[in-house]
Amino acid sequence: MKGIGVDIVDLERLDIHNLHFVKRVLSSREYEIFTRIQSSRRQLEFLGGRFAGKEAYMKACHVGIGAMSFQDIEILNDESGAPYLHDPHAHISISHEKKYAVAFVLIEK
Template identity: 45%
Template structure:
C-alpha cells in the first residue's frame, strides 16, 4: 500500500545563491557531507547538493510533515553499488519502504519519492 508520494524541483542557479557553509551543514548528514567534500568540480557539487535538497523536500511531502517535525539530517541520500539512490534513516517504521529517484541537469535538480508499506 502506498503511504505517500512527493516530488520536488530545484532551480540550481537559485540554490547557488543560498549555498553557504551553514546551509550545507543544516541539510547534509555527516555521510553526505563527506561525499560532498570529496567532489572537486563546482558544478558537480551544486548538482549533488541540489539533488539531495530536492530528495529531502520530496520526502517531507511524501510523509506529509512540514519542517520542524522532521529534520533534513534525519535522512541520508546515498547510492548503492550500482549508483541507485537510497534513503538511510531511522525515521520509518518496520515494514515501511522508501523509494527515491533523483535527476539533474545543468540548471535543475528533481526528485520523486514513494513511501510504501509492505
C-alpha cells in the first residue's frame, strides 16, 4: 500500500487539562513525554502535532477515523528530535504555527 495524508489542527480547540481526551489521543509513551513538558504552550503543540499526525496517518492508510485507535498509532522522536511513526514504511513531518499544528504522512511500500 502507498498513500499520503495531511491534517491540520486548530490548537485552540484542544483542552490539555482534559486528561480523558489527552490519554485517548496519546499512547502511554507519548503521554509520559507530554507530562514531562514544562510549558503548557509546548504541551498544546505536542498534543496537536500528535493528533494531526495520527489523523494524517489514517488518511495515508486509506482508512476513516474510527478504523484505527489513536492508541494504535505512536509518534516518537529520534535522537535528533525528528518525529517518526511506528510504521517503518511511513514518513512524517509535523509543523506548528501560532494556533495551528499540521502533519504530513507518506507511506511507501
